[in-house]
Amino acid sequence: MPTLFLRWRQRLSALSVTAVIVSAGCSSPGTPATTAADLVIANGTVVTMNDQRDVLEGGTVVIRGSDIVEVGPASIAAKYRAARTVDARGGIVMPGLINTHTHVSMTVFRGLGDDVPDRLRTLIFPLEKALIDRELVFWGGLHGMAEMIEGGVTTFVDMYYFEDEVARATVQAGLRGVLGETIVNFAAPDAPEPYGGLGYARSFAAQYRNHPLVTPALAPHAPYSLDEGHLREIAKEADALNLPILMHVAEMTDEVETLRTERGQTPVEYLDAIGLLSPRLLAAHGVYVNDSDIALLKARDVGLAHAVVSNAKSARPVAPATKMFKSGLRIGLASDGAMSGNTLDIIGQMGYVAKIHKLDQRDRRAMPAVDVVEMATRGGARALHMENRLGSLEAGKLADVIVLDGDSTTLVPRYDVYSSLVYATSPKDVVTTIVHGRVLMQDRRLTTIDVRDVRTRMRAIGRKIEDAVAKGIPGV
């Protein structure tokens, strides 16, 4: 089995490399630990996702403040006086997963209107107009964040209304968020005038500038729900304020048809022509793209959020993620909102990504497990242009780390850790989630969110929504 052999060789070479670092780093038997650390994660299979894809059996991750200071074999722990140690008990230690596109507060609508034809204009927009308020966005957001922490997501990308409430929940939860206030061409729940989201976004961005966990963004909804003039203005505004742009792109058939008829362009060509394609843009979906669109996205250094489960549930074509990934395009995985993909974790996406692309290409070799894990970690970080700080376990990166249960039935035995992660892991296997050096969940207990209180509030919100739907929502 050549690939297995190769992985063993990689493990051995990783151990020898880190052993050299240790000997150069002043540790010797009997020397008292002199270096202070806040947190040491010990006794795990450390899937580093570094450039060499090193996997360290019995590895150790050392954290000080918000950063990882060292990753190596068990012996490095002796150098540090750690305030706290997390024993991984033979489990998998890996970079936190990155959800590159969601609408977290839509957990309040989870399960409403599934298995029906196109619902965006006939159900989702009217529901949101009638029901969305600050309270719903905050509690729905916190509920979704509990789900993400429980599933090992440490960074998420969100676009919704009252995005300052999403940010407030994010800070309480302790998650890392790239959060975009939605801008649309009609009256929104938080902005009575069309395009009012732009003004809202400006003050939201000012409020959260340079926040350690929250990166504010502009979120024009889609090419079909804003006019050209406003899209151009948003591109300029993003440059002026140095903000990312989040947008649904090449997702809908009518989006493609309208642009083809009116301009003779694909959605990607259109956005390029009006100045939206740039490293600032994180485009969600990219279902209807051709080879030259992929080359254009790559040339403009755009990030892409691949949400295959949401797309499959909407019976859309499979986005050409294999081509995108192989071309070097910045691509990560995404759940979409809970009204589209129903769950917000990324572990659940990974198995689908591997299998749907195999099915689509009729090729067992398509989308191998290691590539899927890459997209869920480093790929997501690259899609956000945050790969210098996120996406792998290495000294100098932010301490966003998760631990999976080594005693989980489906993770025993474990021959190839990438295969285990993609084909045999469930979000419930995550036991510990750490973001920015802070433990948000240990042994499945959340430390920042009172989940019982949140569930009580969600049930009350659910009853309110049920009553409103029973009475009739205008426009539905």
Ligand SMILES: [Zn+2]
């Ligand atoms: Zn979406």
